[in-house]
Amino acid sequence: MLEILFPIEDTCISKYNAKVNFGKSDSLLIGSSSSGNDYYKTLLKFDISSIFSKVSISRVLLRLYVYKKDKTGTQEVSAYKLIQNFNEMEVNWNNQPSHEELGSSSIISDGNLNGYFDIDVTSIVNQWLNDKNEVVHGIEVIASQSASSFIWFRSREYTEEYMWPRLIVEYDDSKLVTDSKQDGDVLIESSNLYQLGNNFSAAYKVKKVGTKETLAVLEISDDGFVWFSEKAVEVVNGECKVIATSSSRKYDRISLVIIKEPELFLPTGSPVMAQSNIINENSAALNYTSNDVNIPVDESGQIMINKTGTANISVNTRAVMYSPNISFNVVGQVKDDEELSNALDDASITNINIPAGDFTIFNHNIDVSRNINISGMVDKQGKPITNLILSDMYMYILTLENIKVELKNLNIIGLTPNAEGINLKDNSY
Known part of the structure; x- marks a missing residue:
C-alpha cells in the first residue's frame, strides 16, 4: 500500500544570487555552473501528519521530475534532513537553513530525463516519526559541487501536478x-x-x-x-x-x-462528582444528565442531592454525535425523621429513600394523587435493615420496598408490600 504526500513548501537557493528568493518559480534547481561561481540547492517541506506510524513502513522515497539535465552520464544527488526552518517566500542563500551532516544519496542518469528520479529518505522520515517532539523542517537536495552541471526539477508551482515533487510512503502489507x-x-x-x-x-x-x-x-x-x-x-x-x-x-x-457501581446511596445535602463513580483513565470528555430535578448534575459532573429520591445519571461522550449512554443511579436518602416528614409534605417528591436504622412517620394525610414509593436498605443477604413505624396516618402509598414496617392506627390504600419484610400489628385499614 502506498501513501503520496505533496510538499507544502518548495524552492531553491542560489549562491551567486544570494539575496534572491525563488519561491514562486515552477522549477527547482541543483548543481553548479560551469564557471564554478554559482551553486544551487533545493529545499522541500512536507506535512507528514497523515503517515500512520503503527503500520510497518518499508521505505519512503523522495520523487522528483527531471525535465532538464546539462551533463550527460551519471551524477550523485544527496538529500539531507534540515534542522532549521525555512519559508519558501523568504529564504535565500544568505539566510538558508542548516542541515544534518549525514544524508542519503542516489545516482541520477540520462534515463531519468523527462521522468522521475528517486532518493530513499526512509531514515529521515523515521527520525521524524520516532520523535514526537521533533519539528519537521524539511529536506535539502544537492548535487556534487565538483560536477559542473545543473539539474532542473519541477516545483509544486508547475501547472501539471504529475510533475510535482512528492514523498512516496510504502507500507509493508505483511506487517x-x-x-x-x-x-x-x-x-x-x-x-x-x-x-x-x-x-x-x-x-x-x-x-x-x-x-x-x-x-x-x-x-x-x-x-x-x-x-x-x-x-x-x-x-x-x-x-x-x-x-x-x-x-x-x-x-x-x-x-x-x-461505571464502577450501579447505585450510589448518599444523604441529602451532600454533593458528589460523577467522575468518582467512573473509570476514565484517559480523561475522555463526557456529558452528564440527570432525570430528576431534585438531584441535578452540572457540566463539570457535580451532582447535588437536594432532596430524597432516585436520579438516573446518564453519561456519554461529549464530542461524538449520537453517542450511546451508560448510566448509574444516585439515591438521595433522608437523614432523620424530620426530613422524612418534610419529604411526605413535598409534592415534588414521589420517591422517598430511607437508610438503615429506625424511622417513624406519624400524623400525616397523603393524597391519592401523590403515588409515593418508599424504599429502604437491605443487608448482603437481602434482608431489610430499615425499620419504619407508621402511626396515625391516612395515606396512599404505591409501594413499600425493603422495609420492615410496623403499622399503627392506619388507613393505607393501594399498598403493595414486600411480604417478607412487613410486620402488621394492631392494624386498622
Whole structure:
C-alpha cells in the first residue's frame, strides 16, 4: 500500500544570487555552473501528519521530475534532513537553513530525463516519526559541487501536478500491526485493516466479559498529546463490538469509560462528582444528565442531592454525535425523621429513600394523587435493615420496598408490600 504526500513548501537557493528568493518559480534547481561561481540547492517541506506510524513502513522515497539535465552520464544527488526552518517566500542563500551532516544519496542518469528520479529518505522520515517532539523542517537536495552541471526539477508551482515533487510512503502489507490487550474485564484487539483514501483505517474489536456498564471511545490525535473522541460504542457483557477510524490522524486509541457501581446511596445535602463513580483513565470528555430535578448534575459532573429520591445519571461522550449512554443511579436518602416528614409534605417528591436504622412517620394525610414509593436498605443477604413505624396516618402509598414496617392506627390504600419484610400489628385499614 502506498501513501503520496505533496510538499507544502518548495524552492531553491542560489549562491551567486544570494539575496534572491525563488519561491514562486515552477522549477527547482541543483548543481553548479560551469564557471564554478554559482551553486544551487533545493529545499522541500512536507506535512507528514497523515503517515500512520503503527503500520510497518518499508521505505519512503523522495520523487522528483527531471525535465532538464546539462551533463550527460551519471551524477550523485544527496538529500539531507534540515534542522532549521525555512519559508519558501523568504529564504535565500544568505539566510538558508542548516542541515544534518549525514544524508542519503542516489545516482541520477540520462534515463531519468523527462521522468522521475528517486532518493530513499526512509531514515529521515523515521527520525521524524520516532520523535514526537521533533519539528519537521524539511529536506535539502544537492548535487556534487565538483560536477559542473545543473539539474532542473519541477516545483509544486508547475501547472501539471504529475510533475510535482512528492514523498512516496510504502507500507509493508505483511506487517500490519495487530495488538491485543486486556483492560480489566474488557479485551481490546486492534488491527490496521484497509486504506481509506490516502490514510489507513484502524479497526478495534472490543469484547467485555464483566457486568459493569462500559463505553468504548475511539480517540484520534495528530501529535499523541491532544486527543479527540471520534466514535463511541456501548459494550455489554459477552458482546463483541467493532469500531474503526474514518478521519485523518496519526495516532488512535480506545479509551474505556466504565461505571464502577450501579447505585450510589448518599444523604441529602451532600454533593458528589460523577467522575468518582467512573473509570476514565484517559480523561475522555463526557456529558452528564440527570432525570430528576431534585438531584441535578452540572457540566463539570457535580451532582447535588437536594432532596430524597432516585436520579438516573446518564453519561456519554461529549464530542461524538449520537453517542450511546451508560448510566448509574444516585439515591438521595433522608437523614432523620424530620426530613422524612418534610419529604411526605413535598409534592415534588414521589420517591422517598430511607437508610438503615429506625424511622417513624406519624400524623400525616397523603393524597391519592401523590403515588409515593418508599424504599429502604437491605443487608448482603437481602434482608431489610430499615425499620419504619407508621402511626396515625391516612395515606396512599404505591409501594413499600425493603422495609420492615410496623403499622399503627392506619388507613393505607393501594399498598403493595414486600411480604417478607412487613410486620402488621394492631392494624386498622
